[in-house]
Amino acid sequence: MTNRISQCFEKAASQNRAVLGVFVTAGDPDAQTSAALLDSLVENGADFIELGMPFSDPMADGPAIQAASIRAIKAGMTLQKTLDMAASFRQRHPDTPLILMGYFNPIYIYGRDAFISAANKAGVDGLIIVDLPPEEDVELCDAAREAGLSFIRLVTPTTLGDRLPVVIKKAGGFVYYVAIAGITGTKSAATDSIRSAFTRLREETDLPAVAGFGIRSAEQASEVAAIADGVVVGSALVQKIEDAVSSGDDTKLIADVGTFCASLSAAMQRK
Template sequence: MSRLQQRFSALKQANRAALVTFVTGGDPDYATSLAILKGLPEAGADVIELGMPFTDPMADGPAIQLANIRALNNKQTLAKTLQMVREFREGNTDTPLVLMGYFNPIHHYGVDKFISEAKAAGVDGLIVVDLPPEHNDDLCAPAQAAGIDFIRLTTPTTDDKRLPTVLNGSSGFVYYVSVAGVTGAGAATLEHVEEAHARLRRHTDLPVCIGFGIRTPEHAAQIAKRAEGVVVGSALVDQIANAESPTQAIDGVLGLCQQLAEGVRNARL
């Protein structure tokens, strides 16, 4: 079993959802970002998504766009992001880690080189938001052949006719984008989330993780009652943006992560 399968299987046995956290690699700088990354599991993150900075993150809202700019301004590269994963794995061999981003940097780096180095570093999955299933051969198929899960995004506009195509070849989990729009946008109603989760369940046995617009422990708990995972990104990234020092950034992200984890872990009690 992969790390993702092991983690979701264990959480199912424990009757609770996963807290999936997102931060951008190298935001606000390498050392601070690495300290945050290393601290997330102890703060309650069950799965970590690590963003690969890119100059044109079209699916992301202002908070994560600015995180990309901060990271790139501090010379973060895809090679450095892979190095962060290697350093993370020196102290943590259990927590699933997923790289999230766009295809352009991977294509520029070289797909075969990227997959080989990502696997060796300890990457468990990929979310590449601008690569549709019609282009599975470009990255999805070779990544899965190397043992790296390829996680698909589905949205409120992904209808029942399109869903089987989107889910074909998916592995790890399904990321349901609960609002139409960019990251950090307004939150979906719980009724919508329940309907969407039930619809996805008819199409796949993979865990369904729901994100976009989840910012508080209370909201995370509400989603955790209904889905296999809760994804929080912009709210954590905002802690970095608003910090006046590296220490404040680290404490802010990990403190909020602890609060979110408590909400998620108590949701079904």
């Protein structure tokens, strides 16, 4: 099996740039627009996609991403439709890594084994399940790994000490460093603390490591790209969707998101 995630990081490294990951919620603001947004993001330089599985009570996310979940659920998004959306994305974009991100309850209700099999069939590369720490690996992680899905771990400023080996023990794909102590999209990440965190991470793992949470602009992304193997931008993108929806004019939404993504992509090139 080709490993889209490692190929993506290898390719970027050979071009002396960081990988750009983007997060959007599946079905936000509606299924059709959401699929078009994914295409626009890939066309404008997103190296991998994190597709949010909507959940009513996303306790690790800030207002922007919670609102996105609520919009998507209201528009009829379900986990089945998210998996369908992933499958059709895979047909259009055979090489772009696709990671499903979300909370455990909808998966638990869908059924663990049915979910893993459907995700594999859809061409999903990895999973980030926010509320499944290593202590709950029997719930999903072990079976997902066995089925060949990368179980991507979040590492936070509070886990850089003794806990780090526990957290990355079964990590696959890459390590996702949460650059702020807090929820998504609430404050800005500090470059110095990211630098020391990545020094610590690289002592512990050979997996590529990306930084996310709190990276809101191309300038910031450029600073982080000099340190990390990849940069993830989520809330800032999702905010653009919210702005377009609340202004009642989403005619330029796809183009605007594309332009923003292109500016982030340009910021990935190291000097």
